[in-house]
Amino acid sequence: MRYLILSDIHSNLEALETILEYRAYDRSVCLGDLVGYGANPNEVVDLLRKMDPVATVRGNHDKVACGLDQGEEFVFHARSAAFWTRDQLTQENRDYLSHLPQGPLQVEPAFSISHGSPRDEDDYILSEPVALHNFRFFDTPICLFGHSHIPVVFELKNGNLTYQLPSDSAVIHLDLEGTKYLINPGSVGQPRDGNPRTAFGVLDTGQQVMEFHRLEYPLENAQAKIRRANLPAFLADRLAVGY
């Protein structure tokens, strides 16, 4: 089974539509943060609902946008975008976001999904010690996570932790017997690894392969909409530099 892995879409319709031109997958999963930052929250939620992923977990921005959380820990630009999003969302889409499950969630015997870390949906995995600690919080060989917007593969084998930052079109062979993985496919709608191209992953559970993909998309259109909506200008500027 080939799973399309989407994470941190952040209301970026142009990025999501570009990824949907890629068709070499059987099922999709979403690691949360459908909304927040970008200018098309309803269009993104509608499109994702139409794609009908087999599993979606909620992200921290989804929780604030639908009213489950007040975003007190958010920085200014994130909080103002989350409240703007809350005003924009239709009741139906607000309900959809508020019913998304909390991760980690097992999708099939090979893998689980979470938004932040499997230990805590709001925590970032940005270092080896934090990654190492989190391997005890999921039972499947692989846990896919998002939240940091940085593509990475952490691998735990015989008690040894290693990691790699995958290249734009990396294909990583997995050993699902005796090795565990924490994998971030990168962010669809707001990459933060210095590469502005939209990011997604494909996990092929039959071939035991994780593919990383990056695509150019019309980010100028996403920027123009952010500016027109009077969202913080920084949210438009950062899309061009991938941070």
Ligand code: ZN
């Ligand atoms: Zn995010």
